[in-house]
Amino acid sequence: MTIETILRQIDESPLAASIRENVNAFPLLESLHVLAIAIVFGTILIVDLRLVGLPAHRRSAQKLTAELLPFTWGAFVVAVITGSLLFVSNPVAYANNTEFLLKLVLIAIAGLNMVWFHSTTHRRIAEWDEDMPPPTAARVSGAMSLVLWTSVIVLGRWIGFTLETMFF
Amino acid sequence: MSIATFADWLYATPFSSAIRQTTWIIPDLQAIHILSIAVVIGSALITELRLAGVLATDCPVQEVLRRFLPWMRIALVVLLGTGLLLVVAEPGRTLGNALFWIKMVLVAGASLVTLQARKGLVRSTGEGGITDSPESSRLLAWFMILVWVAVIFCGRFIAYT
Numbered sequence: 001m002t003i004e005t006i007l008r009q010i011d012e013s014p015l016a017a018s019i020r021e022n023v024n025a026f027p028l029l030e031s032l033h034v035l036a037i038a039i040v041f042g043t044i045l046i047v048d049l050r051l052v053g054l055p056a057h058r059r060s061a062q063k064l065t066a067e068l069l070p071f072t073w074g075a076f077v078v079a080v081i082t083g084s085l086l087f088v089s090n091p092v093a094y095a096n097n098t099e100f101l102l103k104l105v106l107i108a109i110a111g112l113n114m115v116w117f118h119s120t121t122h123r124r125i126a127e128w129d130e131d132m133p134p135p136t137a138a139r140v141s142g143a144m145s146l147v148l149w150t151s152v153i154v155l156g157r158w159i160g161f162t163l164e165t166m167f168f
Numbered sequence: 169m170s171i172a173t174f175a176d177w178l179y180a181t182p183f184s185s186a187i188r189q190t191t192w193i194i195p196d197l198q199a200i201h202i203l204s205i206a207v208v209i210g211s212a213l214i215t216e217l218r219l220a221g222v223l224a225t226d227c228p229v230q231e232v233l234r235r236f237l238p239w240m241r242i243a244l245v246v247l248l249g250t251g252l253l254l255v256v257a258e259p260g261r262t263l264g265n266a267l268f269w270i271k272m273v274l275v276a277g278a279s280l281v282t283l284q285a286r287k288g289l290v291r292s293t294g295e296g297g298i299t300d301s302p303e304s305s306r307l308l309a310w311f312m313i314l315v316w317v318a319v320i321f322c323g324r325f326i327a328y329t
């Protein structure tokens with residue numbers, strides 16, 4: 001079973017057909033996707049800016065992350081579900097789109113950055129919780145996260161302009 | 169002059185053509201538009217949820233507003249600027265679409281409430297609890313969240329109607 005056959009099977013599935021045939025399905029999924037990413041980026045922005053050294057509405061970085069990350073995660077789940085359904089509607093086209101593939105790679109790197117931050121700098125957060133500026137490692141994590149997620153959003157928009165729907 | 173004639177005239181201007189003909193301008197304008205939407209949504213979410221009494225209740229309302237209102241102001245200005253350019257680039261598609269106008273009314277309303285009514289709360293002398301004014305009502309806060317969500321849906325659906 002090659003990737004090509006799997007993609008074609010998804011393309012021919014009833015789920016894919018129903019998304020394509022319902023004229024409102026794709027726009028609705030897209031709108032939910034936009035709402036989800038707005039919440040993901042909007043909340044991550046506040047946390048990352050705090051990690052970089054810009055004050056939030058509270059001094060404790062730990063309280064801030066505890067307060068906002070549930071929204072980030074919840075919205076991320078919605079983004080993944082809606083994104084997967086969007087993908088399912090035209091799998092061959094998306095799998096051949098450079099911007100889409102690059103976007104997935106950057107999301108993975110953002111995930112790694114997050115794992116690295118949470119297993120190192122965040123472990124010692126009690127030591128630097130209200131320090132301004134935060135420790136360099138925190139500032140680097142925050143800055144990287146900002147650059148990565150901004151790029152994800154830009155690439156996401158570019159998919160719509162570079163998607164090729166004809167393959168021979 | 170009808171909207172259609174104005175849109176045709178605008179479409180034919182060199183400025184409009186220039187925006188459309190440089191391939192990277194519209195996508196990047198839209199990307200900046202989306203990033204600014206995220207700033208508004210993030211700020212509005214925290215601000216309105218605080219006013220609704222469900223988030224950051226240990227922080228004074230004034231502190232939350234003072235932190236996020238300036239960001240919303242800047243993001244709304246960027247949204248207006250990028251939005252204007254996007255309209256200039258594709259006037260018929262926007263000005264001739266009812267959803268675009270509905271979105272404009274919703275955005276204007278929500279922006280007014282945020283930048284005017286909420287601005288008043290920043291200077292209120294409450295000790296940290298929610299003051300008992302219509303501008304701070306929980307109902308209005310939940311309604312505001314709904315309005316911003318509606319704006320997002322209207323915005324995306326413009327491309328499909």
